[in-house]
Amino acid sequence: MSGSTGTTVTEILAPGEKVTGVRLxxxxxxxxxxxxxxxxxxxxxxxxxxxxxxxxTVHREQIVLIDPGQDLGRVPVFSDLVSLQYVRPESGGEILFGNSDLAELEPADPDNYSNQATEAFLDLTVDKVGTRFPGLDDASIASTYAGCYDVTPxxxxxxxxxxxxxxxxxxxxxxxxxxxxxxxxxxxxxxxxxxxxxxxxxxxxxxxxxxxxxxxxxxxxxxxxxxxxxx
Ligand SMILES: Cc1cc2nc3c(=O)[nH]c(=O)nc-3n(C[C@H](O)[C@H](O)[C@H](O)COP(=O)(O)OP(=O)(O)OC[C@H]3O[C@@H](n4cnc5c(N)ncnc54)[C@H](O)[C@@H]3O)c2cc1C
Structure with a gap:
């Protein structure tokens, strides 16, 4: 057998409905x-x-990293299923924010999508985080990114x-x-x-x-x- 990671498979070989390998x-x-x-x-x-x-189907998922503007100590992983958000600590001291309201999904092309959060998503972040964690008066947006979910029915x-x-x-x-x-x-x-x-x-x-x-x-x-x- 040959082949390695980073090698694209172009075809699954299955003559007679039985798999025999892959083509690269x-x-x-x-x-x-x-x-x-x-x-x-x-x-x-x-x-x-x-x-x-x-x-x-493929959908874009946005993430925002928040500089809390103060030392929060140990931050837990926190899933808030009332306001539909989750946060967890990042190694640099930031708080990672994700939106867990999946009622409205944003279709995306997994080979071509924006890997940054939109202004509207930043507004949503400020609204949700500000409501759930009202003490973060000096917080600011540190950075954002996005990826794709592969979603089944x-x-x-x-x-x-x-x-x-x-x-x-x-x-x-x-x-x-x-x-x-x-x-x-x-x-x-x-x-x-x-x-x-x-x-x-x-x-x-x-x-x-x-x-x-x-x-x-x-x-x-x-x-x-x-x-x-x-x-
Ligand atoms: C922003 C974001 C946040 C997330 N947060 C969480 C979380 O908090 N908790 C959680 O559990 N999950 C989370 N997920 C979901 C999790 O990342 C995915 O469910 C998981 O990575 C899927 O793994 P996978 O191996 O199925 O697919 P992938 O990670 O997409 O891997 C598929 C691989 O196949 C390769 N490939 C594609 N086509 C070919 C080909 N033709 N030949 C060879 N190789 C090929 C790709 O290059 C890729 O490496 C998150 C996802 C995103 C986008």
Whole structure:
């Protein structure tokens, strides 16, 4: 086997509905009995080439770093599900602000989007943070950035076998893939090795790709009131 990270896969090879490897951008191929497709929103066209629908839409998510203007000591990670915001400390002493109101999403092209917050988002930040943390009179905006969420219809990922034998997909993490990555890794490994989950609390059926076509979306048994998209 050859190939390395930083190498673009242009095609999943699957003659006869069974995966045999991948083709790289330079035309070379890597043979494999199992392939894990974990390319975020870019997973969509690789599956579409085989007639498999992965319903992911891409949305821009903005982040603001706030200089609190004073020493706050130890700042906790804080998710406020009333005013729909989250904050956490950054290593430079700033406070990271994110908006967890996902009722209105901003569609984006993952290959071409603005990586800065808008003036409107800065106004929202000042409003939300100022209301929840009224003591920050000397706070100022330090910097901003933005990235993309790969969002599925139920804000949960597809971690699943596919109609192609040996091809596993793990994509569509909808803005919360980082925090669940240990469990994701475990389920992906289980699917590759055994074809099913080894953990009773993480049934593979919950994350099956086919649930979207079936209209059987994955819903939390304990949803947050007012923040239905949060998991
Ligand atoms: C602003 C922002 C804040 C977030 N905050 C949080 C948070 O607080 N907590 C949390 O849990 N999650 C958070 N997330 C979400 C989290 O970052 C994602 O869910 C997670 O990074 C998704 O990981 P992934 O590996 O599925 O996809 P990605 O990280 O998108 O990785 C996909 C990889 O595939 C590669 N790739 C694409 N196409 C190809 C190809 N054809 N061939 C080879 N490689 C390819 C890409 O280069 C990329 O490296 C946040 C996301 C954003 C944008």
């Amino acid at each position: 951008a330079d035309g070379s191929t890597i043979e494999a009995g199992a392939v894990v497709l974990a390319a975020g929103p870019w997973s969509v066209p690789l599956l579409a080439a085989h007639g498999i629908d992965l319903p992911i 139920d804000f949960n990922p597809a971690i699943s076998a596919t109609p192609i034998a040996g091809l596993i997909v793990a994509a569509g993490f909808s803005g919360h893939g980082f925090k669940i990555s240990p469990s994701v890794g475990r389920l992906v490994a289980d699917l590759v090795v055994d074809g099913g989950s080894s953990h009773p609390d993480v049934p593979e059926s919950d994350f099956r790709l086919s649930r979207f076509a079936e209209g059987a979306l994955l819903r939390s048994p304990h949803p947050y009131v007012g923040a239905g998209e949060m998991r």
